Amino acid sequence: MIPRDHPRYRSLVTREHLAECARSGVVSWEGLISHGRGEAFDYLLGEKTSGSARRAARMAAALLRTARHPVISVNGNTAALAAKEIALLQKASGALVEVNLFHRTPERVAQIESLLRNAGAEVFSGEAERLLPLSHDRAWCRREGMYTADVVLVPLEDGDRCGVLTGMGKKVIAIDLNPLSRTARTATLTIVDEVTRALPLIAESCTSLTSGECRDLIAALDNRAFLREAQDEMTRGFTHALD
Amino acid sequence: MIPRDHPRYRSLVTREHLAECARSGVVSWEGLISHGRGEAFDYLLGEKTSGSARRAARMAAALLRTARHPVISVNGNTAALAAKEIALLQKASGALVEVNLFHRTPERVAQIESLLRNAGAEVFSGEAERLLPLSHDRAWCRREGMYTADVVLVPLEDGDRCGVLTGMGKKVIAIDLNPLSRTARTATLTIVDEVTRALPLIAESCTSLTSGECRDLIAALDNRAFLREAQDEMTRGFTHALD
Numbered sequence: 001m002i003p004r005d006h007p008r009y010r011s012l013v014t015r016e017h018l019a020e021c022a023r024s025g026v027v028s029w030e031g032l033i034s035h036g037r038g039e040a041f042d043y044l045l046g047e048k049t050s051g052s053a054r055r056a057a058r059m060a061a062a063l064l065r066t067a068r069h070p071v072i073s074v075n076g077n078t079a080a081l082a083a084k085e086i087a088l089l090q091k092a093s094g095a096l097v098e099v100n101l102f103h104r105t106p107e108r109v110a111q112i113e114s115l116l117r118n119a120g121a122e123v124f125s126g127e128a129e130r131l132l133p134l135s136h137d138r139a140w141c142r143r144e145g146m147y148t149a150d151v152v153l154v155p156l157e158d159g160d161r162c163g164v165l166t167g168m169g170k171k172v173i174a175i176d177l178n179p180l181s182r183t184a185r186t187a188t189l190t191i192v193d194e195v196t197r198a199l200p201l202i203a204e205s206c207t208s209l210t211s212g213e214c215r216d217l218i219a220a221l222d223n224r225a226f227l228r229e230a231q232d233e234m235t236r237g238f239t240h241a242l243d
Numbered sequence: 244m245i246p247r248d249h250p251r252y253r254s255l256v257t258r259e260h261l262a263e264c265a266r267s268g269v270v271s272w273e274g275l276i277s278h279g280r281g282e283a284f285d286y287l288l289g290e291k292t293s294g295s296a297r298r299a300a301r302m303a304a305a306l307l308r309t310a311r312h313p314v315i316s317v318n319g320n321t322a323a324l325a326a327k328e329i330a331l332l333q334k335a336s337g338a339l340v341e342v343n344l345f346h347r348t349p350e351r352v353a354q355i356e357s358l359l360r361n362a363g364a365e366v367f368s369g370e371a372e373r374l375l376p377l378s379h380d381r382a383w384c385r386r387e388g389m390y391t392a393d394v395v396l397v398p399l400e401d402g403d404r405c406g407v408l409t410g411m412g413k414k415v416i417a418i419d420l421n422p423l424s425r426t427a428r429t430a431t432l433t434i435v436d437e438v439t440r441a442l443p444l445i446a447e448s449c450t451s452l453t454s455g456e457c458r459d460l461i462a463a464l465d466n467r468a469f470l471r472e473a474q475d476e477m478t479r480g481f482t483h484a485l486d
Contacts, residue, residue, distance in 0.1 A: 019272035036279020
């Protein structure tokens with residue numbers, strides 16, 4: 001039992017939860033390591049949403065709201081950390097929710113789909129085919145799902161799929177705590193924030209933005225500026241921490 | 244199989260090795276997450292030893308060389324990543340090697356001890372007692388080992404044990420990639436570097452330093468300065484990465 005007054009209580013509880021999800025198979029071994037990487041960057045952000053991440057989340061809402069066929073791609077870590085938040089964002093945005101895994105087995109897909117359904121999401125799970133030009137199992141997706149999507153939200157993504165999706169002409173929204181990652185730099189839009197904080201912000205803006213605001217936001221989209229601001233934020237995190 | 248020409252080849256191979264060690268029980272689930280945190284900070288260092296880390300490693304050698312009863316404390320991650328390097332440092336420094344675990348079971352202790360012995364280390368494994376004022380299992384150590392040590396090297400440590408050891412009047416040398424961590428800030432000396440790079444550097448200096456050099460080094464020990472330099476290094480890592 002982690003004592004409630006531990007200075008890192010929330011982070012330790014999340015770690016225990018993820019370790020449990022690794023035991024049950026929802027989260028992969030690599031998923032645990034990648035969570036640790038995220039923790040380090042979030043620590044530099046002071047574990048709170050920055051002003052620029054807040055604006056990026058509004059921008060993400062504008063992209064989802066104006067999409068013809070938006071899809072939210074969910075992997076093991078996202079399901080383990082934020083199944084409820086995914087369900088809420090689905091309601092606010094009308095996007096399809098589709099499971100896409102690097103370490104794919106039919107059992108793991110079913111397990112993660114049922115976790116999402118229990119949290120209130122409607123999961124799109126038609127027949128998967130090997131449709132994306134990738135050598136690994138993330139190539140598997142559904143023709144009527146991610147394959148024909150025009151906007152794809154990929155929380156906690158690895159780098160090469162993101163590049164493949166933008167190469168196919170899709171707009172990709174990434175949620176990634178590392179502003180230097182390949183994903184962050186390849187995505188159309190990157191929200192540098194922790195996933196359970198970012199998803200509700202996107203959902204909120206999906207409800208509140210007007211069509212005119214969506215248009216204006218998208219016209220001003222500059223991912224490089226968002227990344228630079230996130231990086232400045234983290235640099236300040238370093239500079240202040242030792243004083 | 245990870246292709247040899249992958250830009251992150253070394254890091255991916257290490258991850259796979261750690262995942263295997265987690266399967267076998269040597270590394271804990273939380274150990275995988277903490278490896279990920281380290282990866283993020285090492286990335287900011289450009290995955291190489293900085294000048295200040297090199298000087299910190301010399302300082303560590305001076306502390307070990309002048310110690311009355313030096314002990315190297317080894318946990319699951321350290322054994323999985325650097326058993327050979329631990330054995331070499333033991334030869335160069337004459338320190339005791341003792342296993343100390345947060346997630347302690349007799350089986351895990353035995354498993355890690357045999358991994359270290361197979362790598363050439365002599366492991367001190369007398370009867371463990373609950374001797375350190377800690378609420379968790381790291382409290383267990385050996386009376387003739389860590390408990391009576393005057394200098395303890397703790398690679399990949401968690402924060403509260405480090406504070407307890409310095410509180411007992413011991414000099415604690417930490418190897419920690421996060422210059423902002425409680426461990427880094429509580430230790431007598433922190434080497435902000437990756438463990439398989441840092442350990443051979445300490446071993447090298449253990450062999451080459453004269454007694455006079457050891458004395459002079461220790462007289463000039465300023466951990467805060469080392470941490471500040473590491474932090475500057477990482478800040479530069481951020482600033483250059485997006486250019």
